Amino acid sequence: MTTYDVVIAGAGGGLIGAIKAAELGLKVLLVDASPDFVTTCNTSKTTGMFPAAGSRWQQAAGITDSPEIFTQDIMKKTKNSADPVATKALTEVSVEVLEWMADALGVPWELVTDFHYPGHSVDRCLTVTGRKGYLVMQPIWDSAKAAGNFDFKTSTRLIDVILDKTGVTAAVVENPDGSRSEIATKNVLLATNGYGANQALLDKYNAEIAQVYYHGSIYSNGEALEIGERLGAATGYLDAYQGHAAIASHANTLVGWATVMQGGFILNLAGDRFGDESAGYSEYAAILNNQPESSGWLIIDKEIHDGSMSFKEFEVTADSGAIIWADELTQLAELIELPAEKLVNAAAAAAAVHSGKAVDEFGRARFEKQLIAPFGAIKLRPSLFHTQGGLKVNSDAAVLDKAGNLIPGLYAAGGAAVGISGHGSAGYLAGNGLLAAVGFAYLAAKAIAKAS
Numbered sequence: 001m002t003t004y005d006v007v008i009a010g011a012g013g014g015l016i017g018a019i020k021a022a023e024l025g026l027k028v029l030l031v032d033a034s035p036d037f038v039t040t041c042n043t044s045k046t047t048g049m050f051p052a053a054g055s056r057w058q059q060a061a062g063i064t065d066s067p068e069i070f071t072q073d074i075m076k077k078t079k080n081s082a083d084p085v086a087t088k089a090l091t092e093v094s095v096e097v098l099e100w101m102a103d104a105l106g107v108p109w110e111l112v113t114d115f116h117y118p119g120h121s122v123d124r125c126l127t128v129t130g131r132k133g134y135l136v137m138q139p140i141w142d143s144a145k146a147a148g149n150f151d152f153k154t155s156t157r158l159i160d161v162i163l164d165k166t167g168v169t170a171a172v173v174e175n176p177d178g179s180r181s182e183i184a185t186k187n188v189l190l191a192t193n194g195y196g197a198n199q200a201l202l203d204k205y206n207a208e209i210a211q212v213y214y215h216g217s218i219y220s221n222g223e224a225l226e227i228g229e230r231l232g233a234a235t236g237y238l239d240a241y242q243g244h245a246a247i248a249s250h251a252n253t254l255v256g257w258a259t260v261m262q263g264g265f266i267l268n269l270a271g272d273r274f275g276d277e278s279a280g281y282s283e284y285a286a287i288l289n290n291q292p293e294s295s296g297w298l299i300i301d302k303e304i305h306d307g308s309m310s311f312k313e314f315e316v317t318a319d320s321g322a323i324i325w326a327d328e329l330t331q332l333a334e335l336i337e338l339p340a341e342k343l344v345n346a347a348a349a350a351a352a353v354h355s356g357k358a359v360d361e362f363g364r365a366r367f368e369k370q371l372i373a374p375f376g377a378i379k380l381r382p383s384l385f386h387t388q389g390g391l392k393v394n395s396d397a398a399v400l401d402k403a404g405n406l407i408p409g410l411y412a413a414g415g416a417a418v419g420i421s422g423h424g425s426a427g428y429l430a431g432n433g434l435l436a437a438v439g440f441a442y443l444a445a446k447a448i449a450k451a452s
């Protein structure tokens with residue numbers, strides 16, 4: 001029987017861990033429950049924003065940043081509630097892992113500077129042309145398959161991990177034909193994401209968002225959490241989640257917050273604004289959910305439309321016919337059945353804040369532009385993107401038990417581990433999901449190699 005140095009369950013961020021572990025000389029088996037993880041995993045569904053604090057792309061753009069500055073941003077956004085160990089580990093490894101992805105895996109990172117995500121005090125998100133996780137993942141997977149440095153099984157689900165007194169001894173998987181196998185290994189990395197697709201766990205931990213449309217991977221069934229709990233692991237931040245307030249109801253596609261951060265604003269179905277949109281798209285999901293019919297209208301103009309087309313997902317939304325256009329605000333109001341006076345007044349109020357003649361009644365500091373014709377409206381619904389809480393880990397992504405001791409050989413990354421977004425939804429900063437996915441997987445690979 002083959003014995004692996006590490007079995008990695010989940011090929012989202014886990015793929016990065018598998019490549020790094022194999023590069024460091026470990027014998028690796030990567031399993032994924034999906035028959036086609038490249039299209040179904042959460043990482044592929046993202047807008048591909050990966051934050052790094054102090055990267056060479058920032059230096060080239062003259063931006064000063066560091067893990068300490070990033071940590072301050074995280075602590076400010078989470079009101080000092082983010083897990084300090086995870087925050088330190090991930091902010092510190094952010095540059096190393098993303099520069100390694102560029103140098104070793106050929107990811108053609110670009111620094112996003114054309115608009116500024118809420119909560120980041122400097123531009124630090126890296127992405128690729130098209131701004132879609134799939135466009136990052138597909139080439140990485142193609143070259144990993146060609147290199148063949150590790151074993152890989154699709155449609156193979158991790159269902160348990162076996163421990164003895166010394167630590168992990170085997171991973172138990174369910175094979176595509178429904179049979180079960182024990183795979184000998186001294187280490188298991190749980191990279192199976194959170195429990196966004198598991199209604200019972202959502203009802204238990206995340207009542208605020210449990211009934212809202214889920215836009216993430218259908219394979220996020222919370223198995224890492226359940227396996228970890230059976231093995232006595234400590235858990236944390238299980239109420240934490242990333243929501244998103246800008247899904248187009250038309251065809252359930254992502255509109256994205258770049259629209260808002262370029263000057264768009266949101267009205268409810270009565271035609272009233274109801275908050276400071278620039279606070280963040282994650283917390284705005286629950287806020288939108290509390291509005292009549294859980295819906296709203298995002299109001300933009302052609303310039304904002306054009307400025308958002310760098311996102312593949314926005315292009316898909318625009319192509320789907322989700323945007324209603326008009327040359328006059330009154331005409332737009334008629335088309336979307338809002339009181340014309342309210343729409344005209346909301347646009348005028350936003351323009352007054354933009355030009356410094358007024359202060360926003362909801363405290364929004366900036367409206368980046370005054371909307372000019374033609375005007376567009378997109379009907380929005382809120383959504384859940386992924387859960388953030390999970391198994392407690394140390395700075396090597398090694399899982400801890402309830403007494404704070406290591407469970408030898410057990411590691412967790414991404415949505416399987418505690419995140420760095422504190423409690424609830426308001427602490428989420430763009431990119432912190434992917435940083436936890438690739439950062440912890442990379443740290444786990446290094447730690448396992450060091451200990452082997």
Ligand SMILES: Cc1cc2nc3c(=O)[nH]c(=O)nc-3n(C[C@H](O)[C@H](O)[C@H](O)COP(=O)(O)OP(=O)(O)OC[C@H]3O[C@@H](n4cnc5c(N)ncnc54)[C@H](O)[C@@H]3O)c2cc1C
Binds near residue numbers: 014045
């Ligand atoms: C539309 C959208 C946009 C987003 N944009 C961003 C963004 O730009 N930046 C950001 O930081 N975050 C973003 N996020 C959040 C991000 O998707 C997650 O934080 C991140 O992808 C989690 O990575 P992961 O590796 O934990 O999970 P995944 O990428 O989902 O990988 C988990 C893998 O495990 C497999 N799996 C599940 N259970 C098992 C099992 N029992 N055995 C074996 N395999 C299993 C799954 O099939 C899957 O392939 C976005 C989310 C959504 C939905």
